[in-house]
Amino acid sequence: MRTGVWLVGARGSVATTSIVGGLALRAGLAGSTGCVTELPELRGPALPSFADLVFGGHDVATTPLCKRAEALADAGVVPWRLVAALPDELAAVEQELRPAPVGDTQADRAAAVVRDLTTFRERHGLDRVVVVNVSATEPAPRPHPGHADPAALRAALAGPDEVLPPSSLYGYAALLAGCPYVDFTPSIGLRLPALTTLAQEARLPYAGHDGKTGETLVKSVLAPMFAMRNLAVRSWSGVNLLGGGDGATLADPAANAAKVQSKQRVLGETLGYLPQGGSRIEYVEELGDFKTAWDLITFAGFLGTGMRMEFTWHGCDSALAAPLVLDLARLTAAAHAAGHVGPLAELGFFFKDPIGAPTHSLAEQWARLTDFTQRLHAGRDGAHGHAG
Amino acid sequence: MRTGVWLVGARGSVATTSIVGGLALRAGLAGSTGCVTELPELRGPALPSFADLVFGGHDVATTPLCKRAEALADAGVVPWRLVAALPDELAAVEQELRPAPVGDTQADRAAAVVRDLTTFRERHGLDRVVVVNVSATEPAPRPHPGHADPAALRAALAGPDEVLPPSSLYGYAALLAGCPYVDFTPSIGLRLPALTTLAQEARLPYAGHDGKTGETLVKSVLAPMFAMRNLAVRSWSGVNLLGGGDGATLADPAANAAKVQSKQRVLGETLGYLPQGGSRIEYVEELGDFKTAWDLITFAGFLGTGMRMEFTWHGCDSALAAPLVLDLARLTAAAHAAGHVGPLAELGFFFKDPIGAPTHSLAEQWARLTDFTQRLHAGRDGAHGHAG
Amino acid sequence: MRTGVWLVGARGSVATTSIVGGLALRAGLAGSTGCVTELPELRGPALPSFADLVFGGHDVATTPLCKRAEALADAGVVPWRLVAALPDELAAVEQELRPAPVGDTQADRAAAVVRDLTTFRERHGLDRVVVVNVSATEPAPRPHPGHADPAALRAALAGPDEVLPPSSLYGYAALLAGCPYVDFTPSIGLRLPALTTLAQEARLPYAGHDGKTGETLVKSVLAPMFAMRNLAVRSWSGVNLLGGGDGATLADPAANAAKVQSKQRVLGETLGYLPQGGSRIEYVEELGDFKTAWDLITFAGFLGTGMRMEFTWHGCDSALAAPLVLDLARLTAAAHAAGHVGPLAELGFFFKDPIGAPTHSLAEQWARLTDFTQRLHAGRDGAHGHAG
Amino acid sequence: MRTGVWLVGARGSVATTSIVGGLALRAGLAGSTGCVTELPELRGPALPSFADLVFGGHDVATTPLCKRAEALADAGVVPWRLVAALPDELAAVEQELRPAPVGDTQADRAAAVVRDLTTFRERHGLDRVVVVNVSATEPAPRPHPGHADPAALRAALAGPDEVLPPSSLYGYAALLAGCPYVDFTPSIGLRLPALTTLAQEARLPYAGHDGKTGETLVKSVLAPMFAMRNLAVRSWSGVNLLGGGDGATLADPAANAAKVQSKQRVLGETLGYLPQGGSRIEYVEELGDFKTAWDLITFAGFLGTGMRMEFTWHGCDSALAAPLVLDLARLTAAAHAAGHVGPLAELGFFFKDPIGAPTHSLAEQWARLTDFTQRLHAGRDGAHGHAG
Ligand SMILES: NC(=O)c1ccc[n+]([C@@H]2O[C@H](COP(=O)([O-])OP(=O)(O)OC[C@H]3O[C@@H](n4cnc5c(N)ncnc54)[C@H](O)[C@@H]3O)[C@@H](O)[C@H]2O)c1
Ligand SMILES: NC(=O)c1ccc[n+]([C@@H]2O[C@H](COP(=O)([O-])OP(=O)(O)OC[C@H]3O[C@@H](n4cnc5c(N)ncnc54)[C@H](O)[C@@H]3O)[C@@H](O)[C@H]2O)c1
């Protein structure tokens, strides 16, 4: 099952790490640590192999991919050894990268994206292309009447307005081109009535939002622990210090707000009440792609006795995200092949703000994910009964 | 369902906190924070209510219970308010405490315990008595031929040898008296062939070992997180600093060794490999009952990138343990009433070193526990088919 | 040397803890832990004894002092034992507390404060009264022409404008009443040209600003450590989580800004460059008076090797501040007695943002403080040559 | 002033980092971060320049120096860039390395070392050679009558006994060869009566013991902070997790004991009392040369209020130690040139367990060091009056 992985933000840290890693896995130069789909519980015939993956993508930046890969090697995100071993493979991917689309109207720009996706699929004889958004986090979009339904949207896009933010415009184009869409960022993506309706009409699956890789990942196992033990969390305060491109973007208060909100939701929904405190993101350039998060949790136990826990997470964001991008591409491709349509709530395991998913508990998400994947492998899932 | 809770080590910190809390709950003076059996997923008719619980126990120490309660209030473990409000109730429990049994042979001492348990049950018209071991951790026992089977054991106990360590002798007496037995400590308890056979013969359920309240509790959600994300844990090193009676006991290398071992097992069994590092217990008197545990976890992600996490847990051990003691008494009483026999693997959720349980993952243990308890409430569990 | 300690903000946490502690020390019910002036290097005849201290003060709040003391005991800031033992002494201080002054103009209100101070001194036959500002942190004041010199100030105060913020108005009144003034807060206090000139004219000493009790205290020994070892601090990021009255005030962005700035200054001035990162204050009500600060420091060593340190400080702010308030009152009284005039740079040891002091290094501040105090004890300091 | 730096343990991590760094500084390829002697307060004419330093040494291991340098580059201790740029310089140092001395008696082996030192000095026309012990930490030596005085020692060394441990035998040989001796390890070195007498007779200065680079460095500023603030430290517990060669050695209980002891001394001597708790070293291979130390400090403030601080130090031991080795070589050379004899207590700044030094406070040590070095630069120090 030859599968295209089309990365929006293809020259960013997450995308570049995904590409280097995907190429290294294909070449047998690296192991699959961090790839969830390689665990015994998930591995199986329904998923495209790493060798089946072909990379392409869009970016507004123009830095050559190999320069980005070298910068990531310098920063300790990927091993120099791999970057040095894959010059031709990286150059081949470079050929598949396109600048952000141009055009007078957003309709024109969407059409340009559709062309890029379609020719990519045809050029490589791909069974399907999964579009994955790993571009910079956007501020929340302004409401627009065109968001209401497909007809209104089509009309609006033909006019002069900036109707859709980039994440949604790429999502729209993906639907037009018949491509499943995964949003690894907190941006709005397909979460507009016009677009969810279109996805149903196009009979395409989609997944999101916001890869769960650090502090929130830890929260999604610790919060259930407190809940299962009937301990009353009084406050949960966190700070995330990070540099890198993503850090610079999030230093912008508007983008920060979107991200911070998806970070706290897990607590309220898991505990059934919202503890005091908040989670904050601070840009510290010198930390680069290695984020340090610190959380303080105060809680009360039996008879009200006060206690506390704190943790420090020192993770490399792109190294945590990249294997999940590959996992999501594989799983979404398999879901598409099996005829799934609409939001893939079963992939909630991967996201801070999972669409359509009733839980933030990692263990429950895992149970749903393994069950879903087993059914994919068993071929028990078909186009029928999966209208979303 | 009037239920006796017979505490071995009844004047210790965990026991005293359990008694104060149980009395406070009965009197409506405290909420049920920390009591797992009061969560919506577990609450129900099969469990004795807090008002149904009657406390008694053995201890080698003679400090009056109210003095121990006052000391715990001074240390911030229980609120002064409660201790001050419950003088009569505490005095009533004091009447039910017995010194450690005396007798020439261990058989004589077991018989004395049986008498204490039987008269307690009769005096209060109890449906059943659950014996819970919360006494000081013992060193691992020396092998003895009497451990092999019930006949050999009976013969040996009549002689002059110290055949059984206290945890096992109390367990043996519990079985003779028809009482289910819960071991909250890492001591050997019923885990000897002679005693497990006897439990089957007596058609009694039992549970253990070693309440999971601190560092190991956290491990039992974090280790599965690393496993589910296919992250390779390279080292996991921990230190537990604690004072209190338990700390003093564990300062003894032999007791420490037993405890430390049950602390690392969770890692090997959850991850499928044993990371480097170890877990250590250090006695720091001044910390009293508030334990501080610190753990450092180093792990590798995608393409081998090294990362790390550390956490500090600052918990009040007795306040964490006491509600679980009440939970275990309630659940074990209900299991006994429903005819369960042998090791209650379904109670693995509560233990660092669960007997008969296939997993250390808190989430999986929770699933088993809720399922088991739902079945108890539904009355679907009977004496049939539960031969252990 | 009978010495009045007049607390502006006398019903606040710091003031109440200072009063309870001062009374307990006088009654021999508590030791002098935390009191720097009781160390062998500083103790001596020039300082008023604890028994010599008489407390009074202003506050806009009206909660009885004993209620505030009880609340602090409930919160674990002061022992219940002491509050229970000192009811008469607390009631006596209650008699010496005055509401915030009223009057049509700021000149009238200053005159009211002068009367309060003068009658307090006379009523108790005090040698002198030291005014200590421990009231809520103010936002930075707006510039006003009246700040320029004493004449302009006097003229302006007689008019309708709010010329001075409270900290400065109290400071002005202190000078008029012949009282040395200590500012334990980051507020502007005497730091206006009109007021520093007036202090010279009145031949009074003063000290400030902003008690150094937590994160900044630690910074003032760690930053010199990095400097002395020629290690290059790349980033220093901190977060302070606190509840309590002070926390609530600082949740206001304007007050927060004043405080945060004085927190970072120590780094720039000690290291000679400003590392990346910042220090932030967050209000978490549930933490009450126990503040948790967490700092991450990344630094480069030999050949550029990157390293890191993090610390968590879990301190009770009022318990840290109160003994320093007593120390400052004693030292400032002794300095006044010895004829010191103008800013007491030698007391920089106590402050985050020391007036007139050339260093933030705790060790250097200590050297200056011990030297200064030794000279006071030796009586080698007189009115001569200390014109500021 | 051409100065030889003779490293005992020359192929170890600290030595190799010192050599790579010294060569890089000479070649202008690296800055002097971490070198204390390059700070404005210490820089000056009395010290040999980096270009004046010539490296040689002994080691029992035979791994080529360039291989060790490459391994350190792989581990992130030194930059690859530097190792790649200095092949000829490293090869030149390789020529100056000697195997551990052989000989029938310890006297013979000492004579071999003397020859190595003397020919090194002559071959390079050096003004002097400073011997620096950076070899593996030894267990404490057994008492031997030969330790008592020079005559007894000389007699004993000629016999078959292992009279001296290696650190002392190298020290003895250094004295015979007229070389000042610095012990960067906790080993016994010259701290035997026979050897201190000999140093006086040979009119040679020496310094030690045990480089202060991590947890103890932090302790030496934090402990004075608590002392200066009259805060009562109740417990101070630490754990040091480290891999690398040094970690492997210290996993041996005997070596560990020596090290741990010098780590706690700083507390007792600074605070005037010994808090509860201890410091422990654990070997975790995977951490390599990057040590993680965690310390928990509990302390009482005013009126007994309990508080706590914890810190995590994540340092690269060799990168912290190497510049200090260069500093010590430069300073000891200058002290020798100025005629200093006996223990250089003024270099206590560099050591966990400073010989002859009255304080462990980093700030006080700094004051002594800068004063001493200023006097060296001023040429005010001579052979006179420095008989130790
Ligand atoms: N790394 C993680 O752990 C993680 C977790 C969750 C979410 N995310 C999200 O993933 C995204 C990527 O993170 P990153 O660290 O790679 O950031 P990055 O800044 O390195 O990369 C973003 C890339 O997007 C490109 N881009 C921006 N606007 C674009 C547009 N309109 N069209 C096409 N390309 C555009 C940029 O030029 C850049 O190359 C962010 O939104 C981040 O919030 C990352
Ligand atoms: N508190 C926790 O979080 C926790 C978690 C897991 C296990 N545990 C275990 O629970 C047990 C109790 O802990 P604790 O903190 O209450 O300790 P503790 O020292 O305060 O109490 C132990 C009590 O047992 C009594 N005892 C000792 N030997 C006895 C004997 N032979 N017969 C009867 N009584 C005897 C002692 O006199 C003492 O009163 C320990 O074994 C501990 O390891 C506690």
Ligand SMILES: NC(=O)c1ccc[n+]([C@@H]2O[C@H](COP(=O)([O-])OP(=O)(O)OC[C@H]3O[C@@H](n4cnc5c(N)ncnc54)[C@H](O)[C@@H]3O)[C@@H](O)[C@H]2O)c1
């Ligand atoms: N606790 C510490 O460690 C520490 C350290 C440095 C500085 N400080 C400063 O000390 C001050 C007091 O802190 P706190 O925790 O006691 O705060 P708090 O809020 O408990 O007390 C402040 C008191 O000031 C009173 N007040 C406010 N405006 C006033 C006015 N105009 N006139 C008279 N009284 C007034 C309030 O009514 C209140 O009683 C704050 O400014 C704080 O920033 C405290």
Ligand SMILES: NC(=O)c1ccc[n+]([C@@H]2O[C@H](COP(=O)([O-])OP(=O)(O)OC[C@H]3O[C@@H](n4cnc5c(N)ncnc54)[C@H](O)[C@@H]3O)[C@@H](O)[C@H]2O)c1
């Ligand atoms: N790195 C630090 O921060 C630091 C701080 C204080 C003290 N120290 C001490 O410095 C020493 C060196 O540390 P390291 O990390 O380089 O250790 P290492 O194990 O890497 O190096 C020690 C070297 O000494 C050699 N050696 C052992 N016995 C010898 C002998 N008898 N003669 C000659 N050579 C011998 C070994 O072969 C090895 O090459 C240790 O004693 C350590 O405790 C290091």
Ligand code: NA
């Ligand atoms: Na930490």
Ligand code: NA
């Ligand atoms: Na911490």
